[in-house]
Amino acid sequence: MDAKEIETKAKALTKAAAADEPTSTMIGMLKELQTGVRASESLLRSTRIGIIVNKLKTSKTPEVARLASEIVSRWRTEVNKQKQAGGSAASRASSSPRPAQNGSTGASTPAGTTPTDKTSKLSVPPDKRTWKADKVDTNVTTSKVRDSCIGLMYDGLCLGSTESPKDVLKKAISVEGAAYDALGPDTKEAYRTKMRSLFQNLKNKNNVSLRKRVLEGDIKPDYFIRMTSDELRSDAQREADEKIKKMNMNNAMVAQGEKSISTSLQCGKCGQRKVTYTEAQTRAADEPMTLFCTCLNCGKSWKQ
Incomplete structure (x- = not known):
């Protein structure tokens, strides 16, 4: 067709x-x-x-x-x-040896080395890795936005990893491709927002398991791009959130001090005598206590 x-x-x-x-x-x-x-x-x-x-x-x-x-x-x-x-053809063309001036062939790469060897070995410590540090080429599409997103995925996946640059780049391309197919084109905000979100979760130093599972294929690209924010979090993050939730629930269940209700106090706003109050010593010990009042009818608060 x-x-x-x-x-x-x-x-x-x-x-x-x-x-x-x-x-x-x-x-x-x-x-x-x-x-x-x-x-x-x-x-x-x-x-x-x-x-x-x-x-x-x-x-x-x-x-x-x-x-x-x-x-x-x-x-x-x-x-x-x-x-x-296309990439292999370009690499072969750029790495072809040039004849030396004396007619002999000058080797541009060490014997036994192929152009792909550069992307098969680490040149920087795992915690310092980026696509630029690993010297990989992320220009695999005709779109600058997509190539930039491939770089983002590479930076998120390679952090702390000992996987070869070649394998990390392959996985980054697969993830970006899945996101583009599902949310593209690259001009859509949904696509860009998803790429930023995935990168933030991947680069989280407390979420090593996520990077490892994506790299090793436990999480497939098609599923990875559809994971919710809760699914992307690490077990440690979920546990911390659960502790905070329990603490807030316990605090909410603590009995509050009862407020007294007076019919002798009158609200200056609505004139009603349904007023709650609490007492506190805010002045010298020999002076009367301060009343903090709230009208049950209109909600006005004052102190006297």
Whole structure:
């Protein structure tokens, strides 16, 4: 399919989903896209078909949700392969040895070293890692905003980790890609807000387990970007919050000192004689106590 035909299919699919058309109709449309679309990042972005199909992953119909997930996964794999192939070609071109002036071949890299070795070894302490310190290239899309978000994810994931820069970058790209598919395009505030939120949770020094689980694949990117603020917190944070909640509850249950009610005191605002008061010695010991009064009728407070 060309871009124009895909755009037509995208509109039809959107209308079908909104109209809650029969499952067979939705399945048929998705299968046409599955077999007819040769995915590329520019094609998916220009037609927005990736975003539309990705939304169907949450369909109430299991068959539609499963097929949509398969299609999105396949397209993402194809786009990533294209990026890797392009990056490898660029690396080979930039690292090709130049002939020396005497006609011999001058080696630009040590023997046995490949361009990817630089992203397979740590060059800084784990607690000092960033994408800049690790010297990785986060320019993997044509969008500055997306590339910046990939850098954010890298900085959050690499902190304190001994995983190779290559593996951290791969995971950062996967997380950003999942967020873009679900919340994009990159001009939307929802996408940017989610990226900032995930970064803040990842870089939290008290939430090491979150970084580790994402890096090791215990938390998949598609699930990670949908986690609530409570799910993102560490066990220690939840325990601390629970202690505060219990303390506030206990304080609220402490018996309060009873206030006396007087019918001899009169409110200067409404004239009623339904007044509560407490006494306190605010002056010298040989002087009378101060009354702190509150009208039960209008709420006016005063002291005398």
